[in-house]
Amino acid sequence: MTFEAIRVTLEEPIATIQIHRPKVLNALDRQTMDEIVAALERFESDDAVRVVILTGDERAFAAGADIHEFRGAGPVRMLLEYRFQQWARIRTFPKPLVAAVSGYCLGGGCELAMACDIILAAENARFGQPEVNLGLMPGAGGTQRLVRAVGKHRAMELILTGRPIPAQQAYEWGLVNRVVPTEMLMDEARALAREIAAKPPIAVRCAKEAIQMALEAPLSVGLEYERKLFYLLFATEDKEEGIEAFLAKRPPVFRGR
């Protein structure tokens, strides 16, 4: 599959998906979402890929959904398009997904960033859910993920006013991991991705799954799930290697087994 709306680069073990629709500030139309998911599916089965970076360009990560697709659309059409099905594929992507956000990160763009595991923000980034200004509301996870990220009251303010917040505030509210100078965004994202990629991939994958379960299940179920995955890691060669290397005071060599 050749991509039009995204650019994909692979520098093993890091894959980067760059949303590339600069004329529309990387608005997410259906094709863009299809391509992002197609790229993720390719990386999911590629063992050489350990971490995926999702980014836009300096002006915009993604300024929102492509409004033109909503014009004149009725509920039946929206339902039959299954447009949110792809979003579930992002949620179940098993490898770490790092969002590197510069510029506008609004509406569907903000929801897409929140669907990632880690968010790095450039100093010029702006986050918001402005759907209410169009007589709409977030439809791809905004109301659910924002509450979990920043708490009910801040989520209410962001979604009910539609007013975006700058990167520093997003950091103070706990929406993003870090704010870095705009010019350094991709360097920092790659450094972080490489750091994670050097860890044993099965442990990373299980840890990600367990953390995601924390958002889904009650504590007792989550703890049980965590314990099962913890036991599972005792079946890996990487666990033996990690412990041997630690005791021998040498760097570990993980093989993903």
Add this chain to the structure above:
Amino acid sequence: MDAFETILLETRDGVRTITLNRPEVLNAFNDRMLIELRQALREAERDEAVRCVVLTGAGRAFSSGQDLRARTEPFSFAAHLRAHYNPLILQVRSMEKPVLAAVNGVAAGAGCSLALACDLRIASTQAQFIEVFSRVGLVPDSGSTYFLARLVGIGKALELCLLAEPVGAEEALRLGLVNWVAPPEELMGRTMEIATRLAQGPTRAYGLTKRAFLHTLQADLASTLEYEAMLQEIAGRTEDHREGLAAFFEKRAPRFTGR
């Protein structure tokens, strides 16, 4: 936007001079002037040929602050500050080029704030800084409390704001409110000397230096060290750094281009 009515622009040797030009009211700010000033700063920011900005006033004053006659009813102080002054002050502070205030006369109220928001200040011996707000029962705005607390310390800052007495050029120099003082007839010559020198400097590194100070005013040491490391990475990739290094080894003066 139509041609500027309330400010004058001049560009020479990479220096854009913006002159507040309502001398009949001591360059008091009305909405038009505030809008034009922000537009002029935006243009200076975008224009790569501009590598240093000078702010000064026409006539006797730098600026006497908000034009109290220009207030439209019903008036909200907060809304007016948010719409005009706050973005202006942030714009000056975040501009990634040196901004120099040539304070030719009185700088009162928001006019004083604007001068303090600039990176460097050169004052005429006729200059006066007055935190005039309390005389009319108001509080310092447009960043005056922020800048004063940091430039002169909170004790002196409170004195200047509560008593609202004028601070002359020599005292301003002693307090650290200004960097240099010059006789009126030499003010613009001396200003242009400094500004031209800055305009021939490593503009990117200057911009990043400003950013580092903005950051550290709200950060701890660990975070500042981390931020400096990232900014150095950016500066280290500029043409100006390569040029500076080459000039150093070749024992010649560097020719910085601002890239």
